[in-house]
Amino acid sequence: MKKPGSILIVDDNRSVLSALQLLLKPVFGRVVTLNSPVTLPAMLRQEAWQVLLLDMNFGAGVNNGGEGLYWLHEVKRLCPALPVVLFTAYADIDLAVRGIKEGAADFVVKPWDNRRLIDTLTAAARPADKAPATQRKEPAMFWGESPAMRELRRLAEKVAPTDANILITGENGTGKEMLARELHALSGRRDTEMVTVDMGALTPSLFESELFGHVRGAFTDAHADRPGKFEAAHRGTLFMDEIGNLPYPLQAKLLTALQRRSVVRVGSNTPVPVDIRLICATNRDLARMVTAGEFREDLLYRINTIHLEIPPLRERPEDIVPLARLFTARFGQRYGRPDISLSAEAEQKLLRHTWKGNVRELEHAIEKAVIISDGARVAPQAFQLQAPPQPDADTPQASTLEEMEIQMIRRTLDACAGNLSAVAAQLGISRQTLYNKMKKYGL
Numbered sequence: 001m002k003k004p005g006s007i008l009i010v011d012d013n014r015s016v017l018s019a020l021q022l023l024l025k026p027v028f029g030r031v032v033t034l035n036s037p038v039t040l041p042a043m044l045r046q047e048a049w050q051v052l053l054l055d056m057n058f059g060a061g062v063n064n065g066g067e068g069l070y071w072l073h074e075v076k077r078l079c080p081a082l083p084v085v086l087f088t089a090y091a092d093i094d095l096a097v098r099g100i101k102e103g104a105a106d107f108v109v110k111p112w113d114n115r116r117l118i119d120t121l122t123a124a125a126r127p128a129d130k131a132p133a134t135q136r137k138e139p140a141m142f143w144g145e146s147p148a149m150r151e152l153r154r155l156a157e158k159v160a161p162t163d164a165n166i167l168i169t170g171e172n173g174t175g176k177e178m179l180a181r182e183l184h185a186l187s188g189r190r191d192t193e194m195v196t197v198d199m200g201a202l203t204p205s206l207f208e209s210e211l212f213g214h215v216r217g218a219f220t221d222a223h224a225d226r227p228g229k230f231e232a233a234h235r236g237t238l239f240m241d242e243i244g245n246l247p248y249p250l251q252a253k254l255l256t257a258l259q260r261r262s263v264v265r266v267g268s269n270t271p272v273p274v275d276i277r278l279i280c281a282t283n284r285d286l287a288r289m290v291t292a293g294e295f296r297e298d299l300l301y302r303i304n305t306i307h308l309e310i311p312p313l314r315e316r317p318e319d320i321v322p323l324a325r326l327f328t329a330r331f332g333q334r335y336g337r338p339d340i341s342l343s344a345e346a347e348q349k350l351l352r353h354t355w356k357g358n359v360r361e362l363e364h365a366i367e368k369a370v371i372i373s374d375g376a377r378v379a380p381q382a383f384q385l386q387a388p389p390q391p392d393a394d395t396p397q398a399s400t401l402e403e404m405e406i407q408m409i410r411r412t413l414d415a416c417a418g419n420l421s422a423v424a425a426q427l428g429i430s431r432q433t434l435y436n437k438m439k440k441y442g443l
Contacts (some may be wrong), residue, residue, distance in 0.1 A: 005050030005125060006030035010037050010071070011087060012058045018109075027118055028125075031233075033102075037071045046076050051125040056095065056188065057086045062187045069099055076103045083124040109193065109232070141175070141182040142326055144319030147310045159306045160186035163212070167303050168281040170310030172428030173360030174309075176281035177241060189277055191238030197229045199433035200242035207250050212257065214266035230274045230410060238276045242433060243303065244284030244295065251296045258302050278303060299364040313355040313362065321347050323359060327366035328378065340370055342378045349380040357428050364425075406441050409434075413443070 007028045015094065017033040024031045028050070034040060037058060042171055044051075052075060058070025065400055066085060083105040088398075089094045096107035100158045105124040108117050159166065161182045161228045167385050168176045177196070184194040202210055209219075213228030229238060258278065262271040280303045289295035313320065324342060332340040346369075355361055369382035408427065416422040435443075 006032065006047065007051050007053065007121065007125070008040075008043060008049045009033045009053045010035075010040060010051075011055040012036065013055075021134075023114055023117070024121070024192060027122065037067070040071060040302045041078060042083070044075065049079075049081045049082060051085060051121055052269055052443070053087055053106075053121065054104075054277060056099070057089075069102065069383045070097070072102060072104055074097055085121055101343065105264050107193075127421075140343055141178050142323060144316060144322060146311075146316035146318050148316055149319060152308060152310065155306075156183060157186060159183075159308075163189060164275050164305040164306060165278045165303050166280070167286075167305045168279065168308045168310065169286075170281075170283065171312045171358055172283050172357035174312060174361050176283075176310060176312040178240065178334060179308065179440070180237075180281060183279060184239075186298075187237065189236050193232070194237040195229050195233035196239045200243050200436060201246035201430060202246075203252060206245060208253065208266050212263040212265055215268045217267060219266070225265070228263065230257060230276060231272060233276045234274050236276065237404060238278055240278070240280045240303075242281040242282060244282035244286055245291060245433065245436070248259050248294060248296070251299050255296060255299045255302060258299075288401065313358045317351060317411070320350055320355070320362065323362055324350050324366055327363050328370060331367045331370040335370060335372065339376050339378075340373065340378065341376065345378070346378050346380045346383065349383055349385075353383075353385050357426070402441075405437065406443070409437060409441070409443060 005028055007024060007030070009017060009024075010036050011017055011020075011033070014035055017035060020310050021031055021033060031344060033045070034043065036127045037054075039343065043147060053070060054075070056223065056229060058067045068088070072084055072086070073148045075082060079363050084103065085156070085226050086096050086099045086104050086107040087110065088107055089110050096104075096109075100107065108120050143149050166180075168179055179193060184190060208214075209226075209228065211230055213226050213231055215225050216223065257274075260271070261275070262273045264271050285318065286295050286304075313323075321342075324347065328340060329338075332338050350362070350365075357364075365383055365385060365416055368380050368384075373379065373382045409423070412423045414427050420431060421436060424431045427431055429437075
């Protein structure tokens with residue numbers, strides 16, 4: 001079911017407009033695109049729009065973002081209540097933050113992440129949900145009432161306002177990125193973007209370019225200067241997910257950048273100072289990896305000033321039903337069924353499940369149940385919960401974490417008949433991370 005309302009997109013790149021048209025059609029009832037802002041005032045007078053996605057540069061060879069700010073002011077003059085989300089490149093993040101201070105609801109960085117773009121636009125399109133730039137732009141984390149989560153919240157709220165580096169650990173699907181965003185939202189850097197990088201998806205050949213940036217001509221496809229993730233996160237938060245998957249030879253380069261608080265773009269010799277707050281996350285045992293010679297001890301000390309461990313969902317059953325009700329309400333709104341709720345029998349079934357995939361598995365199960373349910377109450381039959389693959393009796397027991405990982409991937413590949421998307425979803429990792437692990441283990 002499409003979300004009611006309409007979105008207007010203004011960008012001079014026709015390929016970008018085509019991609020956004022396809023992406024946003026299932027989200028908004030009407031998607032209209034303009035390749036020039038010239039007719040924007042007329043479009044605003046003709047129709048009531050739910051949200052406007054506005055590029056910041058239009059003139060050929062002009063990349064100072066001045067046009068975007070000019071049209072932002074025009075839009076706010078003509079339609080003061082219309083939420084405007086700015087579309088900008090990494091190099092213009094400071095300008096986008098200025099745009100927020102001058103009336104924009106939020107901004108999205110190119111190249112964009114689809115899920116992040118959709119979340120930003122839908123949040124901006126709901127006036128009751130959006131907040132000024134001086135307040136949080138991310139949904140608040142659901143902490144729950146279990147003793148372990150209450151203690152985690154107490155510690156997180158205590159360290160969030162500091163600039164201390166934080167290491168978040170926990171199983172797949174426990175909400176490590178959500179906690180990172182909560183820490184950022186509670187910090188003094190909340191008015192800037194939290195920049196995320198999946199360390200498990202970075203290939204060694206792209207590591208330096210992605211993190212540190214490159215200058216024009218540094219390699220074959222380097223047609224222009226490009227800042228890396230460190231520069232994009234300047235004066236904000238840099239979140240490194242799956243830090244335990246970073247190959248050992250690259251860990252020294254990361255450590256050097258963190259120690260010097262500066263980066264050198266590929267092809268350049270000039271250090272660029274960076275001011276970041278670092279948050280890392282992993283589901284791996286880094287202390288064991290240090291002992292095994294797989295992770296640098298000095299890097300672990302650098303990223304682990306504060307350690308926050310998220311307990312698995314099965315160890316805090318008192319949080320299962322409240323979380324399930326929260327997800328039911330959220331997906332009920334998304335799919336046009338605001339009155340839907342869980343039956344008592346469904347809640348009992350959820351309590352009996354082991355939730356090996358943790359909060360992410362619960363969220364996916366609720367979404368599917370809301371979609372397939374016919375009535376106003378979700379029945380237990382709507383949950384087709386599968387037990388995780390079990391080892392065969394003849395399968396030798398793994399003695400190391402690596403062996404366990406290999407066996408789990410093999411079993412899941414068999415259970416999913418080789419469907420890599422399904423395997424990644426079952427294991428709670430990205431497809432790229434799955435590819436990397438299969439290549440590493442020769443699977």
